Amino acid sequence: MRTLVAAGVTSIALMSCAALTSSVLAAEPVKMYPFEKATLTYAVTGAQQGIQTIYIKDYGRITAQHYEATVPSRQGAQQINVSTFTDPEWIYTYDFEAKQGTRSPNEQTAAAASAKSGLDFFEKMTLARGGKRTGTDSFNGTPCTVWEMGGNTGTRLCLDDRMVMQYMRTSTDMMQGNVELQSAQVGTVDESHFQRPEAAYRDVDPSQGPPRQ
Secondary structure, X not given: OOOOHHHHHHHHXXXXXXXXXXXXXXXXXXXOOOXXXXXXXXXXXXXXXXXXXXXXXXXXXXEEEXXXXXXXXXXXXXXXXXXXXXXXXXXXXXXXOOOEEEEXXXXXXXXXXXXXXXXXXXXXXXXXXXXXXXXEEEEOOEEEEEEEOOOOOOEEEEEOOOOOEEEEEEEOOOOEEEEEEEEEEEXXXXXXXXOOOOOOEEEOOHHHXXXXX
């Protein structure tokens, strides 16, 4: 069995950053981003080497993420190839290596429905997990706000004024890694990336954390 530790940490942070949708029943669903759609590409370095791409539409209420990386191991290089699809009701995850899919309710929908903005939602979720705002920084000339994520993740990230994550740094005894923005194509997204692979998606309890393959 293999555990997607770094992928899980990355997804948790990016899911918070991406704000993961608002309630479809809300009279005026909050816009998680100030733009309707975008394609964000990140380089992953450190314990894992790869690329993470986030596809955004409907102001962040619908997202798709693709994470592809290589991890060294005693048995040789281990491949990670996972996509996550989020809508106001469900979060779907598909592992292309294991050819298995899971589905869990989007429990952040209710919280998003009462948020005033994407920043308000992100701040509430981060504080609820024990995280906090710690200062400011810049990445490739773009100013951003630094947040320490809660728990034992050893993770901090920097968001610009568009709610776009500029970078994420993770440093623990078990893992060292960076996720850094390579390109932000605001206003551009390929709709095909929101199409889930045809598979039987097994229901999982979101309280159990990221799926394990």
